[in-house]
Amino acid sequence: PLKNDRDTIRSIVFSEVSSAVAIxxxxxxxxxxxGALCLWGIDELLTYHYLVAEYFITAPPSIIPEQFYAKSKQQQAEIIWKALFIDRSPISEACRGVITVPVTLGLKDEIRNRDLDAVRKFYTSFRNDGIAGAERxxxxxxxxxxxxxxxxxxxPFEPTETQHWRPTPKEYSNNYRSACRVDPLLAGNKIVVENALKAAGYNNTIDGAKQFLHDWCDTMKPEYMMASTPHDFVMPEDKGSTGGMVLMKVCEERDIPLALKxxxxxxxxxxxxxxxxGVVAFADGSMLARLCTRFPTVRFLATFLSRTNQHEACVLATKFRNLHLYGCxxxxxxxxIIKEITSMRIEMLGTAFTAQHSDSRVLDQLLYKWPHSRAVIASVLTEEYTKLIESGWSLTRGELRRDIQRLFGSSYEEFMSKSLV
Ligand code: REL
Ligand code: ZN
Structure with a gap:
């Protein structure tokens, strides 16, 4: 067992959390x-939509969004760099992330000198190597x-993406796994669904839509189906949501989980x-309870956007074994908020949830979203383990490592491998 003082616990927890391999x-x-759909580099980081939104809070009213978006990516990045990093301190979480990335890549001086071009230069050798450079x-x-x-x-509804899957799927490294995203089905977006079905030669019927999904699953081999539910989402069978029923049928037939946002x-x-x-809509959590009840063999992964739903989500996870909570x-x-949500989840669920997902859109963001989250999760865990030890429990380093691994991916894999059929 570990020495039971707070400093020992703290240093071991921080070291284990920082070395845990995350999923x-x-x-x-x-x-x-x-190709071009793989986003990376400093200009992509600076034009992340969180930063664009933050920029528009401060931009003069004469700058209208259409003009801004008409500019090249480089120009947009420069405008944001000036507004959010030079004219004011980059103190928001999204801005701080842009700083963490180059510093992690060894560009401390370039950042200290506020030299955007010098940071850009770092990426040139990778860029010059085309796909091989991007792979590296x-x-x-x-x-x-x-x-x-x-x-x-x-x-599968996005032609710019589907060209990389059909007729032959592009190869990709084991660092990437697929998920089949089907928002238009739950949003009742009939035109998008119909166009995709027609373009690929399927009938615009329930059977045609089911076959479309089955065939895409065969092509993509997804970990799970995924959709973000609209703020006014209703159960698939209510209001005749045929798209929703098609999706649930396919999940049942293939025993494939459904991830909901x-x-x-x-x-x-x-x-x-x-x-x-994305204005945060307080969602009706009972909808998730009804889905878990109505489809007991389907595994649901769920995360809520509203802080107000987080407590209810934890309670639901204790009621349904086909429900797994993930990320902030x-x-x-x-x-x-990560601190608050993670503490609450540990208090209510132990280690039976997944602490984080990055939601990265730009490859480099893995270099800030993960370390920023690790720091918060480690400090929450230090508190929780200290309380546990004060209550009389003792721990080994191996037990700590096992628990931490669960929060960073093993709980997810355990959930994914359990079959309820
Ligand atoms: O997957 C989603 O629905 C969301 O995460 C995105 O729509 C959102 O834009 C995302 O980039 C936020 O982090
Ligand atoms: Zn997302």
């Missing part, structure tokens, strides 16, 4: 073989971030594109 169970990363950079990032693999978001209100300010998505999503992915 990133939801990202928007695509592999280098998907990808490997470097996964190694440094301590991430074993990241689950992608693969959208609950509570986003899309296109709140459509002129800001992605940056205008988007507006909850800030240290103060």
């Amino acid at each position: 990133d169970l939801h990202t928007h990363l695509l592999p280098p073989t998907h 950079f990808s490997q470097l990032v996964y190694d440094k971030a301590g991430v074993k693999y990241a689950v992608m978001t693969n959208i 609950i509570g986003a209100h899309r296109k709140l300010n459509p002129r800001l594109l992605d940056a205008g998505d 999503w988007w507006f909850c992915n800030n240290p103060s």
Whole structure:
């Protein structure tokens, strides 16, 4: 057993958390073989939609979103760099992330000198090597971030993406796994669904849609199906949501889990594109309870956008063995809220949940989202283990490592491998 003083616990917990190999169970990363869809580099980091949204809080009213988006990526990055890093301190979580990445890549002086071009130069040798350079950079990032693999978001309704799967799927390294993302089915977006079915030669019927999903699962071999439920989501069978029923049928027939992201209100300010998505809608948690009850053999992975739903989510996870909670999503992915949510989850669920997912859109973001989260999770765990020891329990380093590994991926893998059929 470990020496039972707080400092020992703290230093061991921090060291174990920083070396735990993580599974990133939801990202928007695509592999280098998907060409321009694989985003990386400082200009992509600076134009992440969180930063665009933050920039528009401060931008003069004369700058309108359409003008901003018409500029090149480099120009957009420069505007954001000046507004959020030079004219004011980059103190928000999204801005701080942009600092952590180059510093981790060894560019401390360049950052200290506030020299954006010097940071850009670092990427040139990788860029000049085309896909091979992107592969090299990808490997470097996964190694440094301590991430074993990241689950992608693969959208069968998106022609720019489907060209990389059909007729022959592009190869990609083991660092990437697929997930089949089907939002239009739950959002009742009939036009998108119909166009995709027609373009691929399927009938626009329930059977046609089911076959479309089955065939895409055969092609992508996804870990799970995924959808973000609209803020006004209703059960698949209510209001005749045929898309929802098709999805649930396919999950049942294939014994494939469904990952839900609950509570986003899309296109709140459509002129800001992605940056205008997502005012936090307090969601009706009973909807998730009803899904878990109505489809007892389907495994649901769930995360809520609203801080207000987090307590209810923990309670639900104690009621349904086909429910697994994961990560702190988007507006909850800030240290103060990660701390609160993680403490609450540990108090109510022990280690039977997945502490984080990065939701990265830019490869380099793995280099900040993970270490920033690790720091918070380690400090929460120090508190929880200290209390446990004060209550009279003793621990070995191996037991700590096992628990921490569960929070960083083994609980997810245990959940994914259990069959309820
Ligand atoms: O997967 C989702 O639905 C969301 O995570 C995204 O829509 C969102 O834009 C994301 O980048 C937030 O972190
Ligand atoms: Zn996402």
